[in-house]
Amino acid sequence: MSEIKKIIKGCLAGNRRDQELLYRRHAGKLFAVCLQYSGNDDEARDILQEGFIKIFENLEHFKHEGSFEGWMRRITVNTALEKFRCRHNLYRVDDIDTIKEPDAEPDNQDYAGLDAKDLLEIIRELPTKYRMVFNLFAIEGYSHKEISKIVNISEGTSKSNLSRARVILQRRVGSYTGLKKKVVNE
Amino acid sequence: MNEKGANIDLLFRNGLKDYEVLPPPGAWDRIHSAIKIKSRPIILLRIAAVVTILLTVSFLTYKWSREISSTTSVSALSFNVGAPSPVISVPFDDPQYLTAIRNNQVRNSSNFKIEPINYGTISDATDVAFSPEPIMNIQETKSLSIGNNTTVRGPLLALPNRSQVNSIYIQYPDLQYLLVNNSTIPVNRWSIAAMASPTYYSGISSGSDQLSNKIMSSEQPLFSYSGGLSFSYKISKRFSIQSGLYYSSLGQKVDGINSYSGFTQFVNTKGDHNFEVLTSNGKVFTTNPDVFLTANGSDRILTAYTKDVFDPNKASLQPVNSSLNQNFSYLEFPVILRYKIVDKTIGINLIGGLSYNLLVHNSVYTTLDGKIYPVGDTKGLNPLNLSSSLGMGMEYNISGKLSLNLEPTFRYYLNPFSVTTGSFIHPYSFGIFSGVSYKF
Numbered sequence: 001m002s003e004i005k006k007i008i009k010g011c012l013a014g015n016r017r018d019q020e021l022l023y024r025r026h027a028g029k030l031f032a033v034c035l036q037y038s039g040n041d042d043e044a045r046d047i048l049q050e051g052f053i054k055i056f057e058n059l060e061h062f063k064h065e066g067s068f069e070g071w072m073r074r075i076t077v078n079t080a081l082e083k084f085r086c087r088h089n090l091y092r093v094d095d096i097d098t099i100k101e102p103d104a105e106p107d108n109q110d111y112a113g114l115d116a117k118d119l120l121e122i123i124r125e126l127p128t129k130y131r132m133v134f135n136l137f138a139i140e141g142y143s144h145k146e147i148s149k150i151v152n153i154s155e156g157t158s159k160s161n162l163s164r165a166r167v168i169l170q171r172r173v174g175s176y177t178g179l180k181k182k183v184v185n186e
Numbered sequence: 187m188n189e190k191g192a193n194i195d196l197l198f199r200n201g202l203k204d205y206e207v208l209p210p211p212g213a214w215d216r217i218h219s220a221i222k223i224k225s226r227p228i229i230l231l232r233i234a235a236v237v238t239i240l241l242t243v244s245f246l247t248y249k250w251s252r253e254i255s256s257t258t259s260v261s262a263l264s265f266n267v268g269a270p271s272p273v274i275s276v277p278f279d280d281p282q283y284l285t286a287i288r289n290n291q292v293r294n295s296s297n298f299k300i301e302p303i304n305y306g307t308i309s310d311a312t313d314v315a316f317s318p319e320p321i322m323n324i325q326e327t328k329s330l331s332i333g334n335n336t337t338v339r340g341p342l343l344a345l346p347n348r349s350q351v352n353s354i355y356i357q358y359p360d361l362q363y364l365l366v367n368n369s370t371i372p373v374n375r376w377s378i379a380a381m382a383s384p385t386y387y388s389g390i391s392s393g394s395d396q397l398s399n400k401i402m403s404s405e406q407p408l409f410s411y412s413g414g415l416s417f418s419y420k421i422s423k424r425f426s427i428q429s430g431l432y433y434s435s436l437g438q439k440v441d442g443i444n445s446y447s448g449f450t451q452f453v454n455t456k457g458d459h460n461f462e463v464l465t466s467n468g469k470v471f472t473t474n475p476d477v478f479l480t481a482n483g484s485d486r487i488l489t490a491y492t493k494d495v496f497d498p499n500k501a502s503l504q505p506v507n508s509s510l511n512q513n514f515s516y517l518e519f520p521v522i523l524r525y526k527i528v529d530k531t532i533g534i535n536l537i538g539g540l541s542y543n544l545l546v547h548n549s550v551y552t553t554l555d556g557k558i559y560p561v562g563d564t565k566g567l568n569p570l571n572l573s574s575s576l577g578m579g580m581e582y583n584i585s586g587k588l589s590l591n592l593e594p595t596f597r598y599y600l601n602p603f604s605v606t607t608g609s610f611i612h613p614y615s616f617g618i619f620s621g622v623s624y625k626f
Contacts (some may be wrong), residue, residue: 045213138199173194
């Protein structure tokens with residue numbers, strides 16, 4: 001029996017040591033996912049907690065057929081989406097248009113020197129709905145059709161949000177790399 | 187742009203892959219306490235199931251053993267109703283009839299009584315060979331024959347030993363009624379009761395955070411009640427087991443939520459609800475499109491129609507009320523054990539047990555000029571709850587069969603009605619049940 005199977009079995013038997021071991025092993029990665037989906041630290045913490053509670057509650061349903069880490073990630077992302085839907089599904093679609101668009105295209109495509117921490121900070125600065133669409137499309141690999149159902153927007157809005165998110169990200173990445181180079185040169 | 191887009195996608199996908207951030211301290215403790223609380227009801231359900239099985243097995247065993255004993259006593263004692271005068275024939279080839287007598291299976295009638303007395307009190311039954319076995323005192327007996335020819339006159343009867351006689355004949359010409367076996371003994375083991383109670387309802391918060399404390403401080407209990415029918419079976423002189431069907435209506439008032447009517451014409455969003463209100467028992471979703479809600483200085487309402495988007499005063503909506511009422515109705519199936527502490531005209535019982543509560547209805551409403559104005563319902567409620575009860579019952583016996591009951595009862599719900607972020611609110615209630623019970 002693999003180690004993860006043993007840990008899961010222990011968790012199902014209510015063994016606190018195994019439960020904590022499972023948490024310690026995966027909490028770091030899953031918290032990064034939570035932060036990626038939330039612009040607010042408290043909300044990210046809530047997503048992590050609720051996500052882990054769901055993971056423990058649904059552990060018996062894990063079939064050991066796919067990646068356990070992927071299964072946990074999906075639960076965490078779904079928890080983040082539930083929070084998002086809860087807070088934002090009632091906003092009218094045209095509310096999105098009030099967000100100011102960047103005034104220029106980025107010209108710097110040299111992304112060297114950007115680490116994961118910088119990328120996370122950049123992604124978290126995105127307006128919520130852009131961030132959701134970008135995460136679901138670029139990171140999780142959902143199609144616009146799927147995103148339109150998940151986020152309750154039209155496919156056109158999903159494409160538009162993705163496009164705007166990319167523009168903002170490119171600009172911010174450009175600014176970050178420029179700033180970093182400047183610091184290094186000085 | 188597409189290529190640039192794909193590049194930026196890859197940059198983030200690869201850059202964030204396997205990235206880890208140290209979770210906030212205390213997160214694990216909160217998760218662990220939550221999963222512990224959630225798993226507790228499962229353990230309790232198992233314990234309840236085991237207790238129920240044990241009680242059922244004990245009850246069936248007890249009933250079975252009594253049936254065997256009753257069959258034996260029927261064969262030991264018989265009543266010859268065809269005789270010119272009633273005659274009790276007591277075959278003496280099985281000492282179990284003595285046990286039947288000791289257990290008062292031969293009971294008082296208006297003019298006949300048999301009861302065990304001490305051997306030493308017998309004085310005038312000189313023509314009977316006494317045995318060291320227990321003996322009976324027969325009052326108002328006019329004639330008594332032992333064996334074929336031996337007759338004892340007077341109030342006392344000594345039972346001979348089995349080697350000397352095979353049966354005892356008791357002749358009593360005026361005897362009208364005599365109860366000689368279990369099937370005719372008026373022991374009222376079953377009883378049915380109708381009970382009702384006004385109930386005080388509130389909740390205890392565990393693992394609470396600032397938000398849930400804030401929410402709970404704005405909630406007040408509403409008038410709640412519970413009532414129904416119950417059956418109980420007397421297992422022994424002191425213990426009885428009770429079950430039945432009760433209907434409970436619980437509720438609370440949520441202050442600080444202003445409601446307005448006439449919003450239908452302004453609704454321009456899709457979806458099945460316009461407002462969500464956080465409460466300690468879950469989220470209230472509005473199902474009435476005519477209602478508009480605002481909260482006094484808190485963020486407990488989630489909506490697209492925030493203050494900066496829609497002003498109910500400018501739109502001339504009609505104010506309805508400044509609070510919401512939440513109502514939950516449950517069907518309750520109790521399994522209660524009663525222990526009789528005092529068994530007199532006024533009896534006192536100790537009551538304890540578990541109940542399964544099935545959610546049958548939930549609604550949220552407010553009132554406008556005394557009339558109910560529907561708002562919506564509460565989402566995420568547990569459909570089945572387990573509650574524990576503890577109480578003290580007072581029973582006033584009006585007659586042998588009818589009694590008045592008064593039972594102050596505390597009830598604690600073992601699992602919360604629903605779970606809000608970071609907290610688990612366990613409701614509890616206190617009620618004084620009153621009603622009548624009938625024994626049969």
